[in-house]
Amino acid sequence: MASISRPSDPAGAVTTTFNFDCCLSDEARQRAEPGTMVSASGAPDDIVADLLVGQPANEALPLASMVEAARNALPENYPALLYGRRKGSLELVDVVREKLRVFEGLEVDRDQIIITNGSGQAIDMVLRTFVNRDQIIALDQASFGALFVRRVCDHGVHVPWDIHGPLPDALDELFAKQQPAIFYTIPTFQNPMGSTISRERRLEVLEICHRHGVPVFEDDAYYELHYDGERPPSIYELDGGTGLVTRAGTFSKILGAGIRLGWILTSPALADRILPLKTDGGTSPFASALAAEFMREHMEEQIARLQNLYRERRDIMLDALEQHVGDLATWARPNGGFFFWMTLRRPELLDDVLQRCERAGVLVRSGSVFRVDSDGLGAIRLAFSHAPHDQIRTGVRILGEAIRASEAANP
Numbered sequence: 093m094a095s096i097s098r099p100s101d102p103a104g105a106v107t108t109t110f111n112f113d114c115c116l117s118d119e120a121r122q123r124a125e126p127g128t129m130v131s132a133s134g135a136p137d138d139i140v141a142d143l144l145v146g147q148p149a150n151e152a153l154p155l156a157s158m159v160e161a162a163r164n165a166l167p168e169n170y171p172a173l174l175y176g177r178r179k180g181s182l183e184l185v186d187v188v189r190e191k192l193r194v195f196e197g198l199e200v201d202r203d204q205i206i207i208t209n210g211s212g213q214a215i216d217m218v219l220r221t222f223v224n225r226d227q228i229i230a231l232d233q234a235s236f237g238a239l240f241v242r243r244v245c246d247h248g249v250h251v252p253w254d255i256h257g258p259l260p261d262a263l264d265e266l267f268a269k270q271q272p273a274i275f276y277t278i279p280t281f282q283n284p285m286g287s288t289i290s291r292e293r294r295l296e297v298l299e300i301c302h303r304h305g306v307p308v309f310e311d312d313a314y315y316e317l318h319y320d321g322e323r324p325p326s327i328y329e330l331d332g333g334t335g336l337v338t339r340a341g342t343f344s345k346i347l348g349a350g351i352r353l354g355w356i357l358t359s360p361a362l363a364d365r366i367l368p369l370k371t372d373g374g375t376s377p378f379a380s381a382l383a384a385e386f387m388r389e390h391m392e393e394q395i396a397r398l399q400n401l402y403r404e405r406r407d408i409m410l411d412a413l414e415q416h417v418g419d420l421a422t423w424a425r426p427n428g429g430f431f432f433w434m435t436l437r438r439p440e441l442l443d444d445v446l447q448r449c450e451r452a453g454v455l456v457r458s459g460s461v462f463r464v465d466s467d468g469l470g471a472i473r474l475a476f477s478h479a480p481h482d483q484i485r486t487g488v489r490i491l492g493e494a495i496r497a498s499e500a501a502n503p
């Protein structure tokens with residue numbers, strides 16, 4: 093075993109573990125505490141129901157078509173194994189443009205898109221472009237973004253929502269008092285809340301952001317996964333390209349999170365300011381070649397398949413909630429995405445309910461993960477995307493039993 097002698101150790105003792113804590117940079121110290129980041133690794137094997145991570149269903153992962161895409165894309169493709177273009181593979185940029193054109197009627201230029209290592213890298217780069225450590229990031233009432241805020245700055249403020257989205261008065265007041273560096277929102281099939289900001293509210297948000305000069309970051313990871321009901325135009329589109337709104341998207345939900353590809357859509361001028369924060373030798377040209385080939389052949393059919401697959405799981409979870417949870421909690425039916433957001437009628441029992449679920453092998457996510465202040469809001473996020481049908485039914489049944497038992501034990 094390697095031994096390291098610590099120069100600062102007065103006795104000159106030889107130790108077998110190096111204590112790195114005293115050597116960490118300020119940035120490393122200020123990052124999230126270990127353990128507060130969401131694990132992407134999924135759940136252990138001995139679980140009864142995995143309603144935890146927003147992962148695609150195994151059935152959604154197009155392995156056979158990816159093998160075929162590799163056969164078509166790789167022969168003679170030497171650039172696939174060389175360093176890549178800084179803004180990302182042009183063929184994948186063109187795929188993103190085509191996707192925006194087909195699904196949203198949006199025409200964008202090549203120099204408006206940066207390909208990233210998943211949209212996680214996009215979020216990190218955009219936030220670091222706009223936010224200093226001592227500044228504030230405004231966030232949705234509960235937000236996946238809380239995990240990134242802790243890494244980038246010391247302060248996040250959550251804006252309360254009603255069923256249409258962020259409350260305009262609350263947004264206005266927050267901006268007037270605290271002038272956040274950016275408003276990070278997930279307006280469509282939100283993570284974790286499952287809800288969507290209405291068109292009207294998007295326009296109100298835009299007016300407020302313009303008036304206060306607060307840029308908007310629109311994280312649209314779930315835009316394609318639309319099952320029914322309203323899906324308004326993106327905030328980016330409604331803004332008409334003024335440069336106020338930067339938007340991110342991902343292939344994680346369409347193709348599979350393991351492909352690690354996402355994108356930023358912004359103005360060419362802002363793209364040039366964001367790009368210097370990208371120091372990765374070019375987002376994998378290899379993965380990009382496979383993704384581009386797959387998407388050119390299968391984009392529309394794959395997205396339609398996903399919509400059918402997840403709509404069915406959403407409906408199964410909804411039925412199970414009505415049957416097994418009933419009036420013990422409230423939730424709204426999501427029109428897309430991966431999640432139900434369930435608020436207990438007795439919010440103070442959140443921790444107890446979570447512990448009971450864990451003991452019974454049902455994995456769910458506490459609302460506290462999505463708040464910079466770790467206030468769970470008495471809410472639980474349930475992912476219906478990854479679990480097979482029987483796990484969804486069993487998991488929700490056990491969740492209902494856990495809530496009932498918790499209420500009985502705490503009269």
Ligand SMILES: Cc1ncc(COP(=O)(O)O)c(C=O)c1O
Nearest residue numbers: 210211212236283313342344354
């Ligand atoms: C809202 C949202 N944004 C971004 C991401 C990051 O996805 P990725 O880095 O895999 O593209 C996720 C993943 O769950 C998400 O839910």
